[in-house]
Amino acid sequence: MASAEEWMQIRPQGLYCVPADSYIDPHEPVHRAIITHGHADHARPGHGQVIATEETQAIMQVRYAGDAPERILLGYGQNHAVTPTVNLWFAPAGHVLGSAQAVLEYNNHRIVISGDYKRHPDPTCKPFEVVQCDTFITEATFALPVFSHPKLEDEMAKVLRSLEVFPERTHLIGVYALGKCQRVMKTLRQAGYEKPFYLHGALISLTELYEGCGYDFGEWIPASDLKGKAREEMRGKVVLAPPSTLADRWSRTLPDMLPIMASGWMQIRARARQRRAEMALIVSDHADWQDLITTVEETQAKEVWITHGRTDALEYELKRRGIKAKALDLIGREEEVE
Amino acid sequence: MEEFSRLLDELYFTNSTLAKEKILANYLMSTPDPDRGWALAAIAGTLSFDLFKRNLSKSLIIERMDPELFQLSYDYVGELSETIALAWQQSENPVLMSRLPSLSEIIVEFQSRGKEGIRQYLVQLLDNMTPPQRWALLKLGTRGLRIGMSARSVKRTLANMKSVDLEVIEELWHGIEPPYEDLFAWIEGRADIPDISNSIRYLPVMLAHPIDEEKDLERITPATHMAEWKWDGIRVQISSNLDETKIFSRTGDDISGSFPDLVEAVDFQAVVDGELLIKTQEGIGSFNDLQQRLNKKKPSAKLIKERPAHFRGYDILSKDGENLRSLPLDERRLALQRLYENLNQDRFSISKQLEFKDVDDLKQMREEADKSNGLLEGLMIKYRQSTYVSGRPKHAWYKWKCDPYLLDAVLMYAQRGHGKRSSYYSDYTFGLWNDAGELLPIGKAYFGFTDEELKQIDNWIRKNKLKRFGPVQEVKKELVFEVAFDSAHESTRHKSGYALRFPRIHRIRWDKPAGEANVIEDLAKLVQ
Numbered sequence: 123m124a125s126a127e128e129w130m131q132i133r134p135q136g137l138y139c140v141p142a143d144s145y146i147d148p149h150e151p152v153h154r155a156i157i158t159h160g161h162a163d164h165a166r167p168g169h170g171q172v173i174a175t176e177e178t179q180a181i182m183q184v185r186y187a188g189d190a191p192e193r194i195l196l197g198y199g200q201n202h203a204v205t206p207t208v209n210l211w212f213a214p215a216g217h218v219l220g221s222a223q224a225v226l227e228y229n230n231h232r233i234v235i236s237g238d239y240k241r242h243p244d245p246t247c248k249p250f251e252v253v254q255c256d257t258f259i260t261e262a263t264f265a266l267p268v269f270s271h272p273k274l275e276d277e278m279a280k281v282l283r284s285l286e287v288f289p290e291r292t293h294l295i296g297v298y299a300l301g302k303c304q305r306v307m308k309t310l311r312q313a314g315y316e317k318p319f320y321l322h323g324a325l326i327s328l329t330e331l332y333e334g335c336g337y338d339f340g341e342w343i344p345a346s347d348l349k350g351k352a353r354e355e356m357r358g359k360v361v362l363a364p365p366s367t368l369a370d371r372w373s374r375t376l377p378d379m380l381p382i383m384a385s386g387w388m389q390i391r392a393r394a395r396q397r398r399a400e401m402a403l404i405v406s407d408h409a410d411w412q413d414l415i416t417t418v419e420e421t422q423a424k425e426v427w428i429t430h431g432r433t434d435a436l437e438y439e440l441k442r443r444g445i446k447a448k449a450l451d452l453i454g455r456e457e458e459v460e
Numbered sequence: 461m462e463e464f465s466r467l468l469d470e471l472y473f474t475n476s477t478l479a480k481e482k483i484l485a486n487y488l489m490s491t492p493d494p495d496r497g498w499a500l501a502a503i504a505g506t507l508s509f510d511l512f513k514r515n516l517s518k519s520l521i522i523e524r525m526d527p528e529l530f531q532l533s534y535d536y537v538g539e540l541s542e543t544i545a546l547a548w549q550q551s552e553n554p555v556l557m558s559r560l561p562s563l564s565e566i567i568v569e570f571q572s573r574g575k576e577g578i579r580q581y582l583v584q585l586l587d588n589m590t591p592p593q594r595w596a597l598l599k600l601g602t603r604g605l606r607i608g609m610s611a612r613s614v615k616r617t618l619a620n621m622k623s624v625d626l627e628v629i630e631e632l633w634h635g636i637e638p639p640y641e642d643l644f645a646w647i648e649g650r651a652d653i654p655d656i657s658n659s660i661r662y663l664p665v666m667l668a669h670p671i672d673e674e675k676d677l678e679r680i681t682p683a684t685h686m687a688e689w690k691w692d693g694i695r696v697q698i699s700s701n702l703d704e705t706k707i708f709s710r711t712g713d714d715i716s717g718s719f720p721d722l723v724e725a726v727d728f729q730a731v732v733d734g735e736l737l738i739k740t741q742e743g744i745g746s747f748n749d750l751q752q753r754l755n756k757k758k759p760s761a762k763l764i765k766e767r768p769a770h771f772r773g774y775d776i777l778s779k780d781g782e783n784l785r786s787l788p789l790d791e792r793r794l795a796l797q798r799l800y801e802n803l804n805q806d807r808f809s810i811s812k813q814l815e816f817k818d819v820d821d822l823k824q825m826r827e828e829a830d831k832s833n834g835l836l837e838g839l840m841i842k843y844r845q846s847t848y849v850s851g852r853p854k855h856a857w858y859k860w861k862c863d864p865y866l867l868d869a870v871l872m873y874a875q876r877g878h879g880k881r882s883s884y885y886s887d888y889t890f891g892l893w894n895d896a897g898e899l900l901p902i903g904k905a906y907f908g909f910t911d912e913e914l915k916q917i918d919n920w921i922r923k924n925k926l927k928r929f930g931p932v933q934e935v936k937k938e939l940v941f942e943v944a945f946d947s948a949h950e951s952t953r954h955k956s957g958y959a960l961r962f963p964r965i966h967r968i969r970w971d972k973p974a975g976e977a978n979v980i981e982d983l984a985k986l987v988q
């Protein structure tokens with residue numbers, strides 16, 4: 123049985139699997155890339171061959187139209203011999219639509235590369251599945267004991283309460299275009315929000331992609347369809363837009379706008395204030411501290427590599443628990459995108 | 461406690477002062493006594509005791525958490541109470557509460573307990589709370605609430621609730637105590653205004669109008685007006701009944717704690733109005749010297765020795781319990797002089813009246829002040845018959861400030877503003893050239909321009925961005941501001957070695973090439 127060090131390497135382009143001659147989520151163009159999910163800091167354009175789930179491939183097509191290399195579409199659980207000696211399959215990561223853990227099997231050794239993942243429920247993607255392995259390569263975005271993500275329903279209840287108290291205000295929620303936007307819409311619907319959503323242009327194509335995959339968000343209207351006086355109808359309703367618009371000129375055209383930010387970072391007050399949010403919704407697409415530790419233990423991995431985030435805290439805690447752990451500190455992962 | 465925690469969260473996340481006041485007013489109207497009074501005290505910063513020591517909460521978290529992980533968490537969050545609130549782990553056998561106690565129950569319970577009891581109670585509360593509630597408790601307990609609401613704003617909220625002038629609340633404020641049940645009874649019309657005749661209190665101050673050189677100068681004669689220097693310190697009111705002495709700022713904040721040396725020197729029963737300055741054997745210190753002592757809640761003995769506080773009086777509002785405010789200024793000045801006959805001259809001096817024959821003399825004196833490099837801000841001219849009225853009565857007191865200094869500086873960095881300016885770049889850092897042709901920052905200004913100009917500058921900045929450092933946006937070094945300021949002094953805070961007093965944007969020099977802006981040497985000449 124080979125140890126992970128012998129067949130996995132950290133190269134300038136990113137994590138590299140030697141016998142598969144493949145990079146996993148490389149941040150520079152490579153000849154063959156295994157992509158765990160569609161967020162821009164994991165899925166970059168310009169690769170030769172891309173191996174990913176069908177949904178991730180579709181997301182990359184939306185993002186990088188015309189970037190048409192050789193594409194291999196792999197369903198969850200489906201085996202693919204990347205090279206004669208390496209078997210690859212994907213397991214759901216529960217992060218966003220199409221997100222996967224890459225499972226690599228070589229010489230009786232199994233490595234699971236989690237990509238980004240979460241354990242909290244999400245009605246817009248398949249839930250995380252634990253895959254037992256020899257080596258588990260994990261993220262650590264929220265790897266500090268201060269991060270304990272609350273129930274999503276409680277966060278959405280804040281919005282509904284505010285809509286009742288401030289029916290004259292346009293509730294603008296800052297969300298990332300892939301995953302967060304759709305998850306917030308879906309959970310708001312489940313919580314009982316029945317009015318239309320208004321979407322910033324940057325969120326529309328991916329929302330349509332979700333709809334094409336069978337997810338229903340009820341009525342939504344492109345915000346740009348409403349000009350001048352017509353914008354008055356947004357009062358007392360939910361508008362979704364990229365986080366940067368909260369403090370930018372775009373949001374100034376909304377009537378009596380209430381800026382709300384939805385992100386895992388909102389647990390830290392100062393972070394929420396920096397975003398100029400007047401309401402902070404703790405909505406994370408990543409595992410929190412307890413879930414990171416639980417997941418590592420459930421995989422029964424003998425060795426854990428930590429790719430990005432608060433790597434030092436997780437490494438310290440795993441070692442304390444007698445698990446062999448090391449931080450890779452991969453570059454090119456963006457703190458803000460989650 | 462749930463309501464209090466929710467209130468703090470709402471206030472914390474709300475940007476506009478007006479909206480904060482509305483939120484606070486709603487809470488005060490819908491919450492019973494004595495909870496609302498304690499909440500008010502916590503927010504206004506008038507609680508006079510800690511419920512527990514900051515160290516206690518720290519030692520509790522260290523006991524139940526790996527110290528290394530605590531340190532990593534603390535470094536990341538950057539704030540102790542919030543770190544504890546978020547990272548708290550429920551005890552193994554927690555004492556569960558069927559409901560959280562009310563704010564007043566919590567305060568009473570803490571005060572009735574000894575050291576070990578306080579510890580147990582704090583653990584029990586933290587075990588039963590959500591992270592935002594824990595944060596509220598930890599902030600309340602150690603009097604560390606900073607939710608961006610000034611004491612003045614709190615008082616304005618109360619004034620609006622009762623539909624009275626702000627001055628009425630300001631006068632009351634230092635005579636009443638938490639949990640303010642008498643105050644709320646009066647606000648709700650169930651009782652008379654609280655009686656504060658025996659307490660040390662702040663009397664709202666009288667303010668001056670800027671002089672209108674065209675219209676006002678002709679009114680002024682030595683027979684009708686007196687003139688004195690306008691000192692560059694801070695306006696304070698000393699109020700003492702012999703047992704107790706307080707120093708209030710112009711807005712009625714109690715700043716006695718920062719100036720124990722001056723408080724100790726007071727041995728009269730009076731309320732006097734004047735300028736707080738620093739005075740050593742070398743004379744009056746600069747505003748910069750004074751700034752070292754402002755906002756220091758507990759100044760060190762060394763600091764007090766190096767920068768002793770001094771009170772330069774110019775008015776007296778009451779003496780031995782007798783109200784003097786309705787007397788004309790001339791008579792008040794006589795009363796002030798009588799009071800001063802017995803005072804320690806190191807600590808107390810009178811702002812002396814300046815002799816003048818006519819307005820030309822005054823003009824000349826104002827030019828003298830101009831050359832004092834900021835020690836004197838200009839002249840005060842006061843109507844001799846004026847009674848002491850709070851606020852800004854017309855034609856009673858004038859201030860005639862020196863012309864500001866002007867320099868052409870180059871915009872270097874910009875930051876987005878707050879409130880109605882949020883999302884506009886409205887805070888500007890500007891600099892002057894050194895010999896090597898580098899720009900060195902000399903100051904920061906965020907007013908002096910119109911809304912229209914703000915939009916133009918904002919637009920320019922968006923088109924001329926360079927690097928970004930967190931909230932700070934670097935821009936191309938191409939836009940020149942004519943910057944006005946009252947004085948300049950040496951400072952270690954800026955790379956240039958100088959700091960400006962009261963800088964503002966005087967004009968935007970769209971026409972001027974950046975290379976023609978002023979050099980550091982020009983500023984150095986002003987300081988000498």
